[in-house]
Amino acid sequence: MLPILAPIAFTLSLAVIEDSAAQDRYAAERAQMAREIAGMAAMTAAETGRPAFAASVMAAMAKVPRHRFVLPAWERDAYQNRPLPIGEGQTISQPYIVALMTDLIDPKPGHTVLEIGTGSGYQAAVLAELVAAVYTIEIVAPLGRRAAETLRALGYRNLQTRVGDGYNGWPEKAPFDAIIVTAAAPFVPQPLVEQLKPGGKLVIPVGDRLDVQQLMVIEKAADGSIKSRRTIPVRFVPLTREAPAK
Numbered sequence: 001m002l003p004i005l006a007p008i009a010f011t012l013s014l015a016v017i018e019d020s021a022a023q024d025r026y027a028a029e030r031a032q033m034a035r036e037i038a039g040m041a042a043m044t045a046a047e048t049g050r051p052a053f054a055a056s057v058m059a060a061m062a063k064v065p066r067h068r069f070v071l072p073a074w075e076r077d078a079y080q081n082r083p084l085p086i087g088e089g090q091t092i093s094q095p096y097i098v099a100l101m102t103d104l105i106d107p108k109p110g111h112t113v114l115e116i117g118t119g120s121g122y123q124a125a126v127l128a129e130l131v132a133a134v135y136t137i138e139i140v141a142p143l144g145r146r147a148a149e150t151l152r153a154l155g156y157r158n159l160q161t162r163v164g165d166g167y168n169g170w171p172e173k174a175p176f177d178a179i180i181v182t183a184a185a186p187f188v189p190q191p192l193v194e195q196l197k198p199g200g201k202l203v204i205p206v207g208d209r210l211d212v213q214q215l216m217v218i219e220k221a222a223d224g225s226i227k228s229r230r231t232i233p234v235r236f237v238p239l240t241r242e243a244p245a246k
C-alpha cells in the first residue's frame with residue numbers, strides 16, 4: 001500500500017506548500033499596503049488631524065485578508081490602495097479610507113461599534129479586530145448575505161450582520177461608542193446621532209453631490225452637545241433608502 005499512497009501524500013503536501021506561499025505573498029503585499037497608508041496619513045495630516053494612525057489600527061490593516069472580501073476576479077489586486085468592485089454596483093473602499101475612518105473613531109478594546117453599509121464586510125472585519133462588538137447593516141440583501149458568510153468563514157465571532165435600512169441605526173443594540181457610515185448621505189441621519197453614547201463619535205461622508213462628499217466627524221460630548229468637523233473630500237456610493245432595483 002505504501003508505495004501507492006506516497007505520491008498522493010506528496011501531491012497533497014505540495015498543494016499545502018503552494019497555498020501557504022500564496023498566503024505569504026499576500027502578507028508581504030499587505031505590509032506594503034500598510035506602508036502606503038502610513039504615507040498617505042502623513043500627507044493628509046493637516047486636514048484629518050491624524051499624522052499617523054494608531055498602531056492598533058495599522059496592525060488590523062496589516063492582518064485582515066482583504067483578498068477574501070473582493071470578487072475572485074480582483075483578488076490579485078486586493079492589496080492595491082484603491083477601491084474595488086464587490087458586485088451589485090457597490091465598491092469596497094480604498095484601504096487608506098478604511099484606516100482613516102477606523103482611526104477617527106478612536107477604537108478601544110471594550111467598544112461597541114455600529115457600521116452602516118456592510119458591503120463586502122471588510123471594514124466590519126477591521127473593526128472586529130479592534131473592539132468588543134461590531135454590528136453592521138447592509139441594505140442590499142445578496143451583499144449582506146455574502147459578507148456574513150465571508151466573516152463567518154474567517155472566524156469573526158464578535159460581529160453581527162443584518163440586512164435592512166441603516167438610516168434608522170440598530171436601536172435594540174444602542175447606544176454605541178462609535179458609528180461608521182460607509183455610504184454618502186446629504187445630511188447626518190438623526191437616529192444615528194441619537195444612538196451615540198455621550199463621548200461617542202460618528203464618522204460619515206456628507207454631501208449633496210454624488211461625486212464628492214466631505215468626511216465628517218461628529219462628536220457627542222458628555223453633556224450631550226454635538227460638535228462636528230470636516231476632514232477630507234471623499235467619494236462614496238449613496239446611502240439609499242431602499243434596495244436599488246435590479
Ligand code: SAH
Nearest residue numbers: 117118119120122123138139166182239240
Ligand atoms: N464598508 C463596505 C463598503 C461600503 S460600500 C466594505 O468594507 O466593503 C457602501 C455600502 O452601503 C453598499 O454596499 C450599499 O449597498 C450600502 N448601503 C447604501 N445605503 C444603505 C442603507 N440605507 N443602509 C445600509 N446599507 C446601505
